[in-house]
Amino acid sequence: MIMYGGEIEKAGGSANHMSNGGGVVLKKGPWTAAEDEILSVYVRENGEGNWNAVQKNTGLVRCGKSCRLRWANHLRPNLRKGSFTGDEERLIIQLHAQLGNKWARMAAQLPGRTDNEIKNYWNTRLKRLQRQGLPLYPPDIIPNHQLHPHPHHHQQNHHQQQHQHQQIDSYTSFLTLPYSSPTAQTATYHNTNNNYSSFSLNPSPSSYPTTTSSPSFLHSQYTPNYSSTSFHNNPVYSMKQEFPSNQIPQIGVFNNVNNFTDNEKQNNTNLHRRSISCSLLEDVLVEAEALAGGDGDRPSKRRQLTASPPNHHNNNNNDNDNFFSVSFEQYDSSENICSLQDLKPKEEESLQMNTMQDDIAKLLDWGSDSGEISNGQSSVLTDDNLVLDVHQLNSLFPADSTAAETRTNDEQNNNDKINCSWDNLHGVS
DNA sequence: AAGTTGGTCAACCGCACCTCG
DNA sequence: CCGAGGTGCGGTTGACCAACT
Numbered sequence: 001m002i003m004y005g006g007e008i009e010k011a012g013g014s015a016n017h018m019s020n021g022g023g024v025v026l027k028k029g030p031w032t033a034a035e036d037e038i039l040s041v042y043v044r045e046n047g048e049g050n051w052n053a054v055q056k057n058t059g060l061v062r063c064g065k066s067c068r069l070r071w072a073n074h075l076r077p078n079l080r081k082g083s084f085t086g087d088e089e090r091l092i093i094q095l096h097a098q099l100g101n102k103w104a105r106m107a108a109q110l111p112g113r114t115d116n117e118i119k120n121y122w123n124t125r126l127k128r129l130q131r132q133g134l135p136l137y138p139p140d141i142i143p144n145h146q147l148h149p150h151p152h153h154h155q156q157n158h159h160q161q162q163h164q165h166q167q168i169d170s171y172t173s174f175l176t177l178p179y180s181s182p183t184a185q186t187a188t189y190h191n192t193n194n195n196y197s198s199f200s201l202n203p204s205p206s207s208y209p210t211t212t213s214s215p216s217f218l219h220s221q222y223t224p225n226y227s228s229t230s231f232h233n234n235p236v237y238s239m240k241q242e243f244p245s246n247q248i249p250q251i252g253v254f255n256n257v258n259n260f261t262d263n264e265k266q267n268n269t270n271l272h273r274r275s276i277s278c279s280l281l282e283d284v285l286v287e288a289e290a291l292a293g294g295d296g297d298r299p300s301k302r303r304q305l306t307a308s309p310p311n312h313h314n315n316n317n318n319d320n321d322n323f324f325s326v327s328f329e330q331y332d333s334s335e336n337i338c339s340l341q342d343l344k345p346k347e348e349e350s351l352q353m354n355t356m357q358d359d360i361a362k363l364l365d366w367g368s369d370s371g372e373i374s375n376g377q378s379s380v381l382t383d384d385n386l387v388l389d390v391h392q393l394n395s396l397f398p399a400d401s402t403a404a405e406t407r408t409n410d411e412q413n414n415n416d417k418i419n420c421s422w423d424n425l426h427g428v429s
Numbered sequence: 430a431a432g433t434t435g436g437t438c439a440a441c442c443g444c445a446c447c448t449c450g
Numbered sequence: 451c452c453g454a455g456g457t458g459c460g461g462t463t464g465a466c467c468a469a470c471t
Contacts, residue, residue, distance in 0.1 A: 029440075031440090049456090049457085052455080065441085065457080068457075069441085074439085102459090102460090103459075104458075104460085115458095115460080116439075119461085120438065123462095124436060124437070128435085131435095
């Protein structure tokens with residue numbers, strides 16, 4: 001047993017302590033290095049989960065939730081520290097446009113990043129943009145809720161159900177939202193490769209900063225395409241962004257990557273965390289199944305968001321020519337992703353994840369001159385950028401074509417079904 | 430130099446879901 | 451079926467620091 005030897009203030013003598021009900025006064029506030037070490041050793045030896053046992057077994061006077069949080073946000077391996085890169089920022093914005101305040105889901109798309117980091121980043125950004133009266137999203141990104149302001153009401157996963165009470169409020173707020181910016185096109189974007197993006201893009205995006213510290217942004221070099229009147233009259237630009245209650249779990253552009261590179265999965269002994277990841281994937285799977293199985297004749301936002309590009313990429317062609325199709329290929333195969341993780345030998349899995357981790361690191365750095373904070377230019381997802389992205393991904397994910405080739409017929413059928421639903425999408429011109 | 434403001438980060442809180450007995 | 455315990459998620463808060471006035 002590891003005994004915690006850190007200082008413990010007198011019971012009840014500090015606001016930084018709380019009782020766990022058993023007479024033990026649990027410590028609150030910042031963690032010490034000694035506490036970190038104790039927790040790290042314990043998790044290495046016992047794995048994650050059963051966090052309340054940490055206190056019992058180590059004497060660490062921290063509640064289970066605190067232990068879990070500390071581990072997840074600071075101690076677990078392969079955490080990415082430091083500022084978000086420009087591409088990460090862009091991805092966060094894109095994901096937020098898709099998912100809303102689903103920080104955990106967003107974090108799952110950003111290897112090594114925590115939901116807390118993303119949340120902090122977004123909230124900071126939100127506050128700044130609100131203060132400046134600037135839009136939350138670049139003109140070329142239209143949040144899904146603006147495309148489909150009437151969410152349907154079936155909720156298919158517990159993540160969505162979990163915060164129903166909050167989401168009701170959010171939905172109420174959401175109903176007051178106006179829709180897209182004056183110049184934004186409410187059509188789902190197709191790039192020149194006939195690829196699909198689940199958020200809408202203005203074909204002529206203006207430069208939009210993603211960085212939290214971009215001087216050009218902070219000093220209003222950002223010039224929206226529309227008049228200042230419409231700019232300020234459009235509440236999108238100044239209101240707190242809220243999302244409808246049934247935020248649809250989306251497949252982010254890094255979905256495929258996430259399945260293998262999420263750092264938490266690198267700990268192969270960690271079945272618990274794997275189950276978390278699978279839980280996310282299962283959510284995706286449920287949606288895929290709902291889509292493939294025909295969600296009635298209701299053209300839902302879900303359907304729109306998960307639709308595949310035209311099926312010219314269905315077969316053995318080089319799907320990795322296509323940035324987004326890579327994601328969707330993986331998505332269509334999402335059922336296998338969890339099972340693969342469970343079945344794959346740990347060494348192989350680990351190796352693959354390491355490789356993918358590197359790939360992601362490269363991916364996140366592409367287009368970022370310095371690899372540091374975006375200067376605002378790279379945040380624009382233009383058609384040309386997409387082409388570039390596709391080529392970048394081409395070199396990063398050579399295995400994807402193989403993966404696509406090994407898809408089962410069922411997966412292919414599912415994909416085809418989803419493709420068929422493409423024509424039913426709302427807002428697709 | 431002192432006060433103010435804003436940004437970042439870490440941590441806590443409350444709620445809801447899941448599992449299990 | 452029900453309650454307790456464990457867990458995950460999103461919201462919120464407060465400390466700290468740097469830039470600004």
